[in-house]
Amino acid sequence: MRLTSADLEDQLRKVRDLEGRLTFQLAVLSRALDHQGADLLRDQPINLTAYRILNIVDTWGTISISELSRTCGIDRGQISRTADALAGQGLVRFQDDSDNRRKKLVALTDAGLAKLDEVRPRFLSRNRHLEEALGPEALDGLRLGLKRLSEVLED
Template sequence: MAAESPTAPDAQELLSGAALTSFRLNGRFLAVAEAMARPAGLTAARWQVLGAVLHEPLTVSGIARAMGMTRQAVQRTADLLVGQGLAEYRPNPAHSRAKLFAPTEEGLAAVRGIGPAHGEFAARLADAMGPEELARTVEAMRRLADAVESLEEPDAGQ
């Protein structure tokens, strides 16, 4: 194992750097998502919640877990989407009180309307970074998210 350089950042500096960079990146992603979603009549938050149920209906709690959001924030957004006619609550055979949330045809059409802008931005990002570097970055971000989540669990590290 190589000796640590005297100028190498310590774990606390690395954590701060990772957190600040992720906050900056989140802000940029939200700004880009808002610009893409606006012409389809959505906000970034509404797009995010609809996107979570494109393949299968989920409970509000299930969406919150999958997206790393609070249940209350997802509930507010889901209710707004239902009010717009872009989503609906369906009976849940597994739980009588926790309804399943699913997009309507109008909701699916709104998300499809974002597709061209999303594809164009994705292509520009891949060109800017290179597809292989972008793929490595995504994988590193997934590993970092998994590591942070594992450390948040009760009894982690004990």
């Protein structure tokens, strides 16, 4: 079947419409950031989910698998499997929760903190680069917009 100029024009309009949708743009950007983050860890024995877990555990000190899942926005099963792998590498340890025997808490080990200290500068550098690319005004606007979108999605 041969495409006419009208067909091509219609296809181009559809592509522009798709690429102009905010949700599409955010999804593409999120995937690009994930791919870049994975590249930053290419030489490491941890993946991006593991890096995120190490960061969150470092922030909270100890945290449950459920809380990690909510904080990361990642399925509880994937968080649990990744935390188990991190424990197998000696980067985190599990502790019992004195208030709830069924809940297991995740805490960093010294090796986990050392691994985080090794790789975190890469991500901080990327963050600085992105912030500098936006500049202060656009960065403030982006943060405000993201906050508003989060509020709308919580409703």
